[in-house]
Amino acid sequence: MSNTPAAADSRSPSTEDTAVAVVQPETAAKAFVGRSPGQLAWIRLKRDRTAFASFITVVFFILLAVLAPVISRLYGITATEGFSEKLTYQGLPTGYLGGISGEHWLGLEAGIGRDLFMQLIFGMRTSLIIAFLSATISIVLGVILGIVSGYFGGWVDQTLTWFTDFMLAFPFLVFALAIIPIINTASYDVGEEVPGSFRIAVIIGVFALFGWMTTARLVRGQILSLREREYVEAARAAGAGSGHILFKQLLPNIWAPILVSFSLALPGFIAAEAALSFLNIGVVEPTPDLGRLVYYGRQWLGTPDWAYFLIPATTVFIAVLAFNLLGDSLRDALDPKSSK
Amino acid sequence: MRRKFGALPIGVLTVALVASGCSETTNDPAGGNQQSVVQTGSIATDPADSQGPAKAVEGATKGGTVKLLHAAEFEHLDPQKIYVSDALSMATQFARTLTGYKEDGTGALKLVGDLATNAGEDVNGDCKVWKYTLKDGLKFEDGTPITGADVVYGVSRSFDPEWGVGPTYIQQWLTGAVEYNTTYKGPFQSAGAEVPGLKADGNVITFTFPQPQCETPYAVAMPTTAPVPQAKDTKGDYDRKPVSSGPYMIKEHAYDQYIDFVRNPNWDANTDPIRNAYPDGIRVEFGIDAEASANRIVANAADDQTAFMWANVPAAVLSKTNTPEVKERVKAGPSQYVEYTWINTDRVTDLKVRQALNYAVDRDAIIKVRGGTDQFGSTIISPTIAGYENFNAYDGGPTGNAEKAKELLGGKTIKLTYAFPNVPVRQQMAAKTKEVYAKAGIELVLTPLDPATYYDSVGTKGNQYDLIRGGWGADWPSASTVIPALLDGRTIRDKGNQNLAYFNNDEVNKEIDRIKGLKATESAAEWAKLDKKIMTDFAPLIPQYYIGNYEITGSKVGGTFLSDSYGHLTLNTMFVKP
Numbered sequence: 001m002s003n004t005p006a007a008a009d010s011r012s013p014s015t016e017d018t019a020v021a022v023v024q025p026e027t028a029a030k031a032f033v034g035r036s037p038g039q040l041a042w043i044r045l046k047r048d049r050t051a052f053a054s055f056i057t058v059v060f061f062i063l064l065a066v067l068a069p070v071i072s073r074l075y076g077i078t079a080t081e082g083f084s085e086k087l088t089y090q091g092l093p094t095g096y097l098g099g100i101s102g103e104h105w106l107g108l109e110a111g112i113g114r115d116l117f118m119q120l121i122f123g124m125r126t127s128l129i130i131a132f133l134s135a136t137i138s139i140v141l142g143v144i145l146g147i148v149s150g151y152f153g154g155w156v157d158q159t160l161t162w163f164t165d166f167m168l169a170f171p172f173l174v175f176a177l178a179i180i181p182i183i184n185t186a187s188y189d190v191g192e193e194v195p196g197s198f199r200i201a202v203i204i205g206v207f208a209l210f211g212w213m214t215t216a217r218l219v220r221g222q223i224l225s226l227r228e229r230e231y232v233e234a235a236r237a238a239g240a241g242s243g244h245i246l247f248k249q250l251l252p253n254i255w256a257p258i259l260v261s262f263s264l265a266l267p268g269f270i271a272a273e274a275a276l277s278f279l280n281i282g283v284v285e286p287t288p289d290l291g292r293l294v295y296y297g298r299q300w301l302g303t304p305d306w307a308y309f310l311i312p313a314t315t316v317f318i319a320v321l322a323f324n325l326l327g328d329s330l331r332d333a334l335d336p337k338s339s340k
Numbered sequence: 341m342r343r344k345f346g347a348l349p350i351g352v353l354t355v356a357l358v359a360s361g362c363s364e365t366t367n368d369p370a371g372g373n374q375q376s377v378v379q380t381g382s383i384a385t386d387p388a389d390s391q392g393p394a395k396a397v398e399g400a401t402k403g404g405t406v407k408l409l410h411a412a413e414f415e416h417l418d419p420q421k422i423y424v425s426d427a428l429s430m431a432t433q434f435a436r437t438l439t440g441y442k443e444d445g446t447g448a449l450k451l452v453g454d455l456a457t458n459a460g461e462d463v464n465g466d467c468k469v470w471k472y473t474l475k476d477g478l479k480f481e482d483g484t485p486i487t488g489a490d491v492v493y494g495v496s497r498s499f500d501p502e503w504g505v506g507p508t509y510i511q512q513w514l515t516g517a518v519e520y521n522t523t524y525k526g527p528f529q530s531a532g533a534e535v536p537g538l539k540a541d542g543n544v545i546t547f548t549f550p551q552p553q554c555e556t557p558y559a560v561a562m563p564t565t566a567p568v569p570q571a572k573d574t575k576g577d578y579d580r581k582p583v584s585s586g587p588y589m590i591k592e593h594a595y596d597q598y599i600d601f602v603r604n605p606n607w608d609a610n611t612d613p614i615r616n617a618y619p620d621g622i623r624v625e626f627g628i629d630a631e632a633s634a635n636r637i638v639a640n641a642a643d644d645q646t647a648f649m650w651a652n653v654p655a656a657v658l659s660k661t662n663t664p665e666v667k668e669r670v671k672a673g674p675s676q677y678v679e680y681t682w683i684n685t686d687r688v689t690d691l692k693v694r695q696a697l698n699y700a701v702d703r704d705a706i707i708k709v710r711g712g713t714d715q716f717g718s719t720i721i722s723p724t725i726a727g728y729e730n731f732n733a734y735d736g737g738p739t740g741n742a743e744k745a746k747e748l749l750g751g752k753t754i755k756l757t758y759a760f761p762n763v764p765v766r767q768q769m770a771a772k773t774k775e776v777y778a779k780a781g782i783e784l785v786l787t788p789l790d791p792a793t794y795y796d797s798v799g800t801k802g803n804q805y806d807l808i809r810g811g812w813g814a815d816w817p818s819a820s821t822v823i824p825a826l827l828d829g830r831t832i833r834d835k836g837n838q839n840l841a842y843f844n845n846d847e848v849n850k851e852i853d854r855i856k857g858l859k860a861t862e863s864a865a866e867w868a869k870l871d872k873k874i875m876t877d878f879a880p881l882i883p884q885y886y887i888g889n890y891e892i893t894g895s896k897v898g899g900t901f902l903s904d905s906y907g908h909l910t911l912n913t914m915f916v917k918p
Binding site: 080081082084085087088089090091092110111112113181185194280284285286292295296299300301302303304 | 654655656657658659660662702704705707708709710711712739762763764767768770771772774775776786787788790
């Protein structure tokens with residue numbers, strides 16, 4: 001990982017040579033065209049069809065989530081509206097494929113009778129909010145701890161590395177199962193409603209607490225190799241302070257792995273959040289949620305309303321896959337030498 | 341009971357999709373929330389009713405083995421510890437009691453003498469002294485005769501302070517105190533001492549209560565009065581292998597795996613008015629959850645044709661029971677349990693609001709959330725209780741009447757907290773309830789509580805919940821184990837309340853006292869009247885539905901029906917079809 005393309009201000013001629021040769025062999029004989037590593041990455045990304053497809057999917061999901069309230073208004077149905085009169089006495093939606101119709105595009109939830117499409121896009125909203133905030137917070141934490149640990153070395157490094165290992169060894173799911181209900185009940189008096197936003201904040205907090213370690217290790221490794229470079233010594237010789245060296249000299253040189261780490265953390269959090277809800281410790285009714293939809297839906301597999309399970313499950317699957325593939329492509333584009 | 345999320349093989353999935361995917365689901369109104377037969381229970385007055393043998397079941401044959409598929413081991417098999425419906429149903433086959441329920445599946449439940457020659461003799465006519473005479477020819481599985489001393493010894497065991505898991509009626513009535521084991525502490529801790537108020541003289545057992553207890557015949561039908569031979573009492577181990585007094589005895593018990601019951605050679609059919617004991621054996625297999633049991637029995641493979649289950653068919657499997665062949669094997673009906681939403685009358689003091697809440701409730705939608713096995717219910721007592729009368733004091737039709745509720749509220753919008761245990765199905769029901777009340781301009785604030793401490797939280801007086809989810813089941817088919825337990829305001833304590841409406845009304849309390857003093861035969865109709873009065877005048881709760889039973893048998897199981905006493909498929913009349 002020591003050959004990570006450096007930022008524009010510090011690139012060396014050799015990197016550019018290689019990159020140009022790889023990217024544009026037909027023009028290699030002609031005059032050199034100056035391109036920043038960012039531009040090169042973008043060119044590589046554009047040529048990757050998987051990246052393009054997953055990018056479109058990701059944008060589609062993000063748009064659905066962001067525009068959920070608008071879509072709901074146009075669609076004419078809210079996420080919490082019930083249509084029990086359209087269920088049989090056993091709770092199965094009437095009609096075909098779990099009640100799919102012009103009015104209910106993805107049918108109804110069996111039993112409770114809410115519109116599945118609305119539950120899905122509002123659930124997507126919950127999932128993405130949690131995933132984006134968790135990923136952002138944990139990356140920021142990881143970067144700060146990684147830089148500090150790598151740059152200062154000595155007892156600071158030892159302590160932080162030990163702490164990182166400690167947190168990595170901690171069983172996440174067991175901890176989440178234990179701590180989330182405790183925080184929720186302890187923060188509010190008996191009889192007071194725990195607001196949905198607070199439950200979401202707790203989940204984000206727990207995710208962030210357990211999400212920063214890999215980033216911290218990655219960043220620490222990068223910094224260890226970068227801090228001995230000449231430009232850092234030059235900066236130090238010129239009298240730059242630690243803060244300046246850390247954030248102005250070192251950080252811009254490691255943004256690529258950080259971005260990749262961020263893009264790969266996102267699908268991880270989407271899946272983890274769904275898993276928590278599936279275990280009934282995530283967000284609760286009436287906040288829509290993808291994991292809970294899968295939990296309820298799976299009981300109805302094998303009945304005429306199998307769509308209740310398959311639609312949310314497939315949605316989670318596609319979303320996680322798309323975010324993962326996009327992250328992979330991003331990594332390939334930013335760092336073509338890392339093995340596929 | 342959370343089920344494991346197993347990986348479903350793709351092949352199975354595909355078949356399921358092909359089989360069920362592309363047909364239209366239509367609403368079959370005929371299959372809707374069927375009203376079941378109404379209970380016409382009574383205590384037998386004709387001694388002939390208590391005499392064996394039991395009336396033969398038409399078409400029944402002897403032989404074969406029936407198989408119960410059960411999720412988990414019975415909590416207890418020791419008769420004095422049993423208090424859960426599955427073990428109560430099982431106990432009928434190995435632990436006979438002084439009285440028992442004779443049923444024929446039409447709802448005509450009759451309390452008769454089982455070990456005793458009749459349902460009980462009220463010696464002085466004041467319900468304070470009850471005399472039971474044992475029949476001749478009763479024997480334990482080892483051939484020793486059952487005497488009055490064995491019954492008294494059985495009852496004495498229920499006083500043990502370290503147990504306290506079985507019913508406590510008899511103990512409390514005998515001592516006249518709620519804390520029944522302060523002086524007499526059972527045969528282990530108070531060895532040699534006599535059980536207060538209980539005497540055996542040969543075959544005659546006499547209960548002497550300080551207060552009138554007119555429902556003694558019902559109370560002694562609980563396994564508290566099952567005889568236990570003192571010489572064979574293995575104390576803690578008795579829970580694994582009790583000595584049988586009924587038609588079946590335990591041959592082998594592999595804890596948490598299976599129990600094999602075989603015929604008890606010393607049981608005499610001529611002494612038994614209740615049990616036919618047609619099969620040669622009963623095998624109980626544990627560790628098969630309701631979903632797996634239901635799927636196996638629906639599939640009806642050769643091995644499972646004699647199988648049955650005591651759990652409800654889960655919502656997911658319900659739609660597979662609709663074909664005529666399977667439907668025939670389903671037994672559905674109400675249980676003794678009723679689901680309520682309590683209205684905390686300390687907080688919601690306005691009667692109009694409580695009435696509006698009753699008008700607006702959309703029971704149809706709520707019942708569908710649980711798969712439609714429950715039945716529309718608007719009374720406090722369930723249809724399995726003697727004297728039950730069907731009425732709806734706030735008739736808004738099956739889906740409720742939000743307009744009428746709005747009218748009662750007079751344009752006000754109100755905000756109420758709703759407490760429920762935080763488990764998935766309750767979350768869904770709460771979301772549904774919130775949605776239903778939103779239509780009437782009533783906003784619910786959902787407060788899911790830790791299921792482990794739920795009843796501690798809502799049972800504390802002065803709690804901050806306006807609406808509280810609850811349910812109650814009678815211990816015997818009389819409203820005396822429902823209305824006084826739930827709505828007698830004088831029982832309200834600081835903690836551990838059952839009266840979750842915190843409802844206290846002198847007029848109702850007086851009426852409870854009056855009806856309690858009546859004979860069991862007269863009180864039934866009076867309880868139903870009180871039920872109606874409480875609902876109409878005070879509306880301290882919103883009855884939601886009668887919790888239904890929906891159980892299924894294999895194609896070779898005959899003669900059985902849902903027992904109105906314990907709510908499960910009865911073993912008394914069950915037989916294996918040839």
